[in-house]
Amino acid sequence: MADNINTRAIVYDMLMSVEKENTPSHLLLSQTLMKYQYLDKRDRAFISRLFRGTLEYEIFLDGVIRQFSSVRLNKIKPPIKAILRMSVYQILKMDHIPDAAACDEAVKLTRKRGLKNLSGFVNGVLRNISRNKEVIHYPDPEKTPAAYISMRYSVPEWLAKMWIRDYGFEMTAEMGQAMLDDQKTTVRVRDSQNMAAVKEALRSEGLHIEEGCMLPEALHLSGYDYLGNVGPFADGRITAQDESAMLAAVAAGIAGGESIIDVCAAPGGKSMHMADILKGSGQVSARDLTEAKVLKIQENLKRTGLKNVSAEVKDALVFYPEDAQKADIVMADLPCSGLGVMGRKADIKRSVTPEKITALAALQREILSVVQHYVKPGGVLVYSTCTVSKAENEENMQWFEEHFPFGLESLDAYVPEKVRNEHTKAGWIQILPGQYQSDGFFIARFRCSRDEGAE
Numbered sequence: 001m002a003d004n005i006n007t008r009a010i011v012y013d014m015l016m017s018v019e020k021e022n023t024p025s026h027l028l029l030s031q032t033l034m035k036y037q038y039l040d041k042r043d044r045a046f047i048s049r050l051f052r053g054t055l056e057y058e059i060f061l062d063g064v065i066r067q068f069s070s071v072r073l074n075k076i077k078p079p080i081k082a083i084l085r086m087s088v089y090q091i092l093k094m095d096h097i098p099d100a101a102a103c104d105e106a107v108k109l110t111r112k113r114g115l116k117n118l119s120g121f122v123n124g125v126l127r128n129i130s131r132n133k134e135v136i137h138y139p140d141p142e143k144t145p146a147a148y149i150s151m152r153y154s155v156p157e158w159l160a161k162m163w164i165r166d167y168g169f170e171m172t173a174e175m176g177q178a179m180l181d182d183q184k185t186t187v188r189v190r191d192s193q194n195m196a197a198v199k200e201a202l203r204s205e206g207l208h209i210e211e212g213c214m215l216p217e218a219l220h221l222s223g224y225d226y227l228g229n230v231g232p233f234a235d236g237r238i239t240a241q242d243e244s245a246m247l248a249a250v251a252a253g254i255a256g257g258e259s260i261i262d263v264c265a266a267p268g269g270k271s272m273h274m275a276d277i278l279k280g281s282g283q284v285s286a287r288d289l290t291e292a293k294v295l296k297i298q299e300n301l302k303r304t305g306l307k308n309v310s311a312e313v314k315d316a317l318v319f320y321p322e323d324a325q326k327a328d329i330v331m332a333d334l335p336c337s338g339l340g341v342m343g344r345k346a347d348i349k350r351s352v353t354p355e356k357i358t359a360l361a362a363l364q365r366e367i368l369s370v371v372q373h374y375v376k377p378g379g380v381l382v383y384s385t386c387t388v389s390k391a392e393n394e395e396n397m398q399w400f401e402e403h404f405p406f407g408l409e410s411l412d413a414y415v416p417e418k419v420r421n422e423h424t425k426a427g428w429i430q431i432l433p434g435q436y437q438s439d440g441f442f443i444a445r446f447r448c449s450r451d452e453g454a455e
């Protein structure tokens with residue numbers, strides 16, 4: 001460990017920043033790792049694991065603290081709660097850390113952060129947990145299934161209830177476990193002709209490669225520190241994209257030469273994928289709400305050297321008459337609650353609420369009612385989200401079909417055989433987290449039945 005750098009204190013400060021300022025955890029982690037680049041690999045890995053793990057397991061950790069603390073959880077001050085959570089995580093989930101070290105470091109940190117009078121409390125709770133870790137009590141799965149799933153898999157209880165209602169207990173448990181498992185980094189090899197050379201380059205840099213689960217262009221990577229430094233990523237031959245999200249461009253059924261509008265495009269994953277399928281033909285207009293978001297798309301375009309994509313600021317809630325019926329394909333990959341990527345972005349577990357899902361479903365409807373105007377008669381609209389909620393997905397899909405001149409069209413001609421079922425035949429797919437070693441994702445494909453010349 002570098003002199004005077006206390007990795008636990010760094011994690012504590014990050015947790016407090018998430019708590020107080022709601023800073024997105026993935027941004028905070030990458031900024032922190034950038035700042036502490038000089039730390040050795042082991043320390044950086046410790047910071048990552050402890051920070052991510054504490055957030056991922058927060059609901060479970062709180063359940064444990066509740067059992068062993070004499071003070072009610074909601075009466076414990078946020079700084080103490082943060083110290084307890086990260087220390088309980090070390091005791092219960094990081095086997096190589098002796099419990100005594102986790103307790104001692106927690107006590108030191110409590111003092112260092114000016115809370116000396118609470119160090120005895122912290123010590124007491126942690127030693128109690130360490131002594132009793134074999135008898136942690138879970139709610140009864142028979143009597144209170146949602147409470148059990150919530151604590152066991154660290155999922156908000158209301159969400160566990162919603163998923164049990166929609167997918168059943170077993171499937172909800174599987175989703176919960178999949179989100180706690182190590183999340184794979186998946187990349188798309190942009191040109192299949194480069195596959196062998198890309199694999200060789202990745203292996204020569206010491207990366208471990210596994211084939212994707214659904215698509216031949218997908219690879220799972222491990223054994224690297226920072227993707228930006230990996231050769232085939234830096235030179236634009238691969239892009240980072242979850243395999244489930246790759247299916248959106250696949251489901252668009254691009255034949256070549258199409259004019260495509262991607263209405264919510266940043267950071268450009270699907271725009272780049274569609275442009276790659278177009279192989280230089282046609283044009284993708286990639287839009288997003290702010291300059292900063294468009295800059296992200298442009299950075300990716302620069303890296304990949306794609307010429308058939310243009311990026312600009314355009315608000316998907318505003319109707320632009322010049323775009324009316326201009327697109328063969330509209331990609332509507334809309335802002336959503338992100339429940340399908342909760343395994344990667346644990347702070348979604350803290351921020352998502354039923355009210356937010358309702359508000360997002362309404363926003364998605366508003367956007368869809370604007371952007372459907374851009375589809376040419378006979379063209380295609382793909383609606384996708386990275387979430388697992390019927391309100392945002394199936395219910396919006398049905399609503400869209402009922403209110404606009406569009407009909408669902410089978411995905412089976414496009415998606416891999418492995419994922420085909422009665423839903424894909426009907427024109428949509430809900431991938432659940434972990435089902436295909438991927439995030440959760442939803443896609444619906446619609447064909448426009450508007451008459452030529454009609455509004």
Ligand SMILES: C[S@@+](CC[C@H](N)C(=O)[O-])C[C@H]1O[C@@H](n2cnc3c(N)ncnc32)[C@H](O)[C@@H]1O
Pocket residue numbers: 263264265266267268269270271287288289290293314315316317333334335336386
């Ligand atoms: C799910 S992300 C898009 C991911 C992107 N399609 C990709 O594959 O990389 C949703 C995007 O919608 C954008 N967004 C939200 N509201 C918007 C609006 N009113 N107009 C345009 N973009 C919007 C967000 O900035 C965000 O980048």
